[in-house]
Amino acid sequence: MDDLLIKNGRLIDPANSMDAKMDILVSKDKIVTIAPKISAKAKTTIDANKLWVTPGLIDIHVHFREPGYEYKETIESGSKSAAAGGFTSVVAMANTNPVNDCAQVTEFILEKANNTAVINVHTVGAVTKGIKGEALAEIGEMAKAGVVALSDDGKCLMNPGLLRDAMEYASMFDLVILEHAEDQSLCGKWSINEGRTSNRLGLVGAPAAGEDSIIARDITLSKYLNIPIHFCHVSTAGSVDLIRQAKKQGVLVTAEATPHHFTLTEDAVGSYDTNCKMAPPLRSKSDVTAIIGGLMDGTIDCIATDHAPHNVVEKEVEFDCAAFGIVGLETAVPLAMSLVNDGHMKPSDLIGSLSSKPAKTLNLSGGSLDIGSQADITIIDPELEWIVEPSKFATKGRNTPFGGKRMRGRAVVTIVKGRVVYKFNGKDIDSDE
Amino acid sequence: MEDLTPEDISQILNTSKLMKGISERDVKKAPTLRGKTIINMFAEPSTRTRTSFEIAGKRLSADVINISTSGSSMSKGESLKDMVANLEAMRPDLIVVRHKSDGAPAMISRWTNCTVVNAGDGRHEHPTQSLLDMMTILESKRKLEGLNVVIFGDIKNSRVARSNMIGMKKMGMNITVCGPKTMLPLYVEEMADNVTTSLADAVVGADVIMALRIQTERLEKAKFPNAREYSRLFGLTLSHLKKAKHNAIVLHPGPINQGIEISPEVVEGQWSVVLDQVTNGVAVRMATLYLLLGAGLQKTE
Ligand SMILES: [Zn+2]
Numbered sequence: 001m002d003d004l005l006i007k008n009g010r011l012i013d014p015a016n017s018m019d020a021k022m023d024i025l026v027s028k029d030k031i032v033t034i035a036p037k038i039s040a041k042a043k044t045t046i047d048a049n050k051l052w053v054t055p056g057l058i059d060i061h062v063h064f065r066e067p068g069y070e071y072k073e074t075i076e077s078g079s080k081s082a083a084a085g086g087f088t089s090v091v092a093m094a095n096t097n098p099v100n101d102c103a104q105v106t107e108f109i110l111e112k113a114n115n116t117a118v119i120n121v122h123t124v125g126a127v128t129k130g131i132k133g134e135a136l137a138e139i140g141e142m143a144k145a146g147v148v149a150l151s152d153d154g155k156c157l158m159n160p161g162l163l164r165d166a167m168e169y170a171s172m173f174d175l176v177i178l179e180h181a182e183d184q185s186l187c188g189k190w191s192i193n194e195g196r197t198s199n200r201l202g203l204v205g206a207p208a209a210g211e212d213s214i215i216a217r218d219i220t221l222s223k224y225l226n227i228p229i230h231f232c233h234v235s236t237a238g239s240v241d242l243i244r245q246a247k248k249q250g251v252l253v254t255a256e257a258t259p260h261h262f263t264l265t266e267d268a269v270g271s272y273d274t275n276c277k278m279a280p281p282l283r284s285k286s287d288v289t290a291i292i293g294g295l296m297d298g299t300i301d302c303i304a305t306d307h308a309p310h311n312v313v314e315k316e317v318e319f320d321c322a323a324f325g326i327v328g329l330e331t332a333v334p335l336a337m338s339l340v341n342d343g344h345m346k347p348s349d350l351i352g353s354l355s356s357k358p359a360k361t362l363n364l365s366g367g368s369l370d371i372g373s374q375a376d377i378t379i380i381d382p383e384l385e386w387i388v389e390p391s392k393f394a395t396k397g398r399n400t401p402f403g404g405k406r407m408r409g410r411a412v413v414t415i416v417k418g419r420v421v422y423k424f425n426g427k428d429i430d431s432d433e
Numbered sequence: 434m435e436d437l438t439p440e441d442i443s444q445i446l447n448t449s450k451l452m453k454g455i456s457e458r459d460v461k462k463a464p465t466l467r468g469k470t471i472i473n474m475f476a477e478p479s480t481r482t483r484t485s486f487e488i489a490g491k492r493l494s495a496d497v498i499n500i501s502t503s504g505s506s507m508s509k510g511e512s513l514k515d516m517v518a519n520l521e522a523m524r525p526d527l528i529v530v531r532h533k534s535d536g537a538p539a540m541i542s543r544w545t546n547c548t549v550v551n552a553g554d555g556r557h558e559h560p561t562q563s564l565l566d567m568m569t570i571l572e573s574k575r576k577l578e579g580l581n582v583v584i585f586g587d588i589k590n591s592r593v594a595r596s597n598m599i600g601m602k603k604m605g606m607n608i609t610v611c612g613p614k615t616m617l618p619l620y621v622e623e624m625a626d627n628v629t630t631s632l633a634d635a636v637v638g639a640d641v642i643m644a645l646r647i648q649t650e651r652l653e654k655a656k657f658p659n660a661r662e663y664s665r666l667f668g669l670t671l672s673h674l675k676k677a678k679h680n681a682i683v684l685h686p687g688p689i690n691q692g693i694e695i696s697p698e699v700v701e702g703q704w705s706v707v708l709d710q711v712t713n714g715v716a717v718r719m720a721t722l723y724l725l726l727g728a729g730l731q732k733t734e
Contacts, residue, residue, distance in 0.1 A: 202595060
């Protein structure tokens with residue numbers, strides 16, 4: 001008898017151009033059959049009637065804080081948060097303590113992931129030693145240890161000469177650099193976007209031009225060297241335009257956007273809500289519209305959360321002292337689905353930006369429901385309405401601007417290697433036989 | 434000033450006038466706030482505003498306690514939130530907050546049940562300064578509506594400018610802001626009626642001219658080449674006053690950098706109401722404390 005049968009679901013698998021009612025049969029950790037009607041018996045059967053059955057979702061931008069900041073998050077708690085949000089694979093950033101800039105740290109993280117994570121946890125390595133932007137990290141050694149990309153995320157690679165070296169060097173190992181685009185000298189010590197809200201609150205604002213100018217610089221380098229580069233959390237209309245033009249010219253650029261940057265504007269900061277402080281900042285309405293446009297036409301390849309858990313004591317302080325970032329894994333699916341509900345994207349395109357496209361961007365396995373592939377599957381209830389309760393999050397972080405908000409849609413079952421690792425409370429869809 | 438309605442502002446200004454009467458008596462004391470405790474929490478040095486609040490509280494018979502933290506609480510490992518919790522445990526009725534971080538008073542008011550008054554936060558607001566400015570203008574001009582006011586200097590980084598732009602707009606004044614382009618925020622044209630980088634143009638027909646204190650350390654941050662060039666282009670002189678209305682008045686929130694944003698002859702001339710501003714500062718703060726504590730108006734400014 002096979003292990004798992006998912007029946008009656010709407011199977012959305014963009015990599016195979018599939019969007020139809022299909023059953024899916026899993027044996028051990030592999031997908032073995034996909035067909036309109038499977039009559040085989042399985043140990044576990046899930047009735048996915050009215051639900052979407054999609055490739056396990058992939059988030060290529062999370063901060064899991066281990067080693068060094070386990071009070072904010074661990075690989076274990078982060079992985080449970082990912083599972084609760086419907087993600088079966090994530091890519092963790094390197095700004096831990098110590099920074100993941102050498103093979104020993106990479107090995108520690110991957111071993112921790114292997115022993116404690118309930119999903120697939122990949123990691124990037126730092127581009128520069130200590131994320132200081134001064135000297136190259138041990139890129140070759142980290143490549144051997146298994147990093148899937150390189151990034152100094154949190155900081156921008158401000159020295160273009162060093163960036164060129166890093167791109168050329170990393171290309172030997174087929175590792176792409178993920179750029180956090182923020183011109184530090186143009187932006188200064190900012191707290192929110194520069195605009196009407198910063199005028200109202202007196203807070204120092206980061207100009208959108210501080211992101212655009214780095215993206216323009218990096219596109220120029222990528223085109224010149226013919227080496228790919230990826231842009232993290234694109235937040236401005238200017239960036240979207242630049243990336244769109246670059247792609248038209250065949251420059252090897254890819255980009256991601258976060259759910260908060262396509263659902264919230266700077267207005268959300270309200271009266272100094274530090275849960276709306278993140279890097280890049282929430283921007284203006286026209287930027288949000290441009291990000292949505294970028295997702296619609298494929299200029300922006302992926303949706304990534306930039307999941308950035310912090311302890312409450314790092315947020316309940318003066319706004320200019322508060323830590324940057326919000327948690328995102330457990331609210332990403334409904335926020336992304338608002339793009340479908342608002343008529344901007346087809347379900348298959350949206351699922352592509354959360355599965356096949358992130359896999360392609362970083363050359364990861366997964367992101368599709370191929371026969372014979374590892375059974376990483378997410379089941380989504382597109383109509384389920386629920387209210388965000390940060391106290392019930394699986395992540396250790398409570399730093400979200402969406403607390404108390406009503407959401408529509410969420411992952412209800414998350415399956416990794418054929419095993420159910422998450423099931424939404426009170427959702428009785430699982431019948432053991 | 435963002436939270437106040439024009440009616441609120443009028444009420445405070447009317448009350449301030451009554452309060453000024455108390456300060457002009459032989460016995461400068463009223464029993465109105467007897468038994469009330471006010472904490473002046475100043476996390477940024479400011480003798481002038483702190484003293485003004487202290488005198489205001491004492492003239493109304495409140496117990497006033499000054500706490501100067503000048504940023505040291507964080508270095509001792511105590512967060513602002515902890516500090517506020519500790520202060521609240523002493524059961525004050527009102528906390529006056531001066532802080533270098535924008536929004537600190539708004540946050541503190543979320544963390545405490547007692548009334549919080551903003552005595553200046555970062556680059557955000559300085560509402561009692563704006564109120565005392567308007568009181569001073571009102572005394573001289575008998576009205577606010579329709580007056581031409583020029584605010585000049587570092588508009589971008591000044592909480593005095595921000596509060597006055599908001600408050601004076603609410604009172605129907607015609608606001609011109611002027612400063613070097615590096616010190617004008619984006620979208621400034623939405624915050625004032627006229628924007629110019631020429632002080633000579635700005636002052637034409639002005640009823641009220643308000644100089645802002647220029648932070649000399651900001652000048653060093655390449656917002657301007659040096660103090661001398663700044664004073665040549667943006668220092669208020671007698672020649673500017675000739676272009677203003679003949680009975681124009683000049684305000685400055687103090688302390689004044691004489692010879693930089695304003696020339697000594699202007700400060701000492703009959704148009705200068707700088708000392709009236711200081712006197713009215715006490716009256717406005719008395720009115721604020723009275724309305725919040727004595728008259729049961731529960732609101733954070
Ligand atoms: Zn980043």
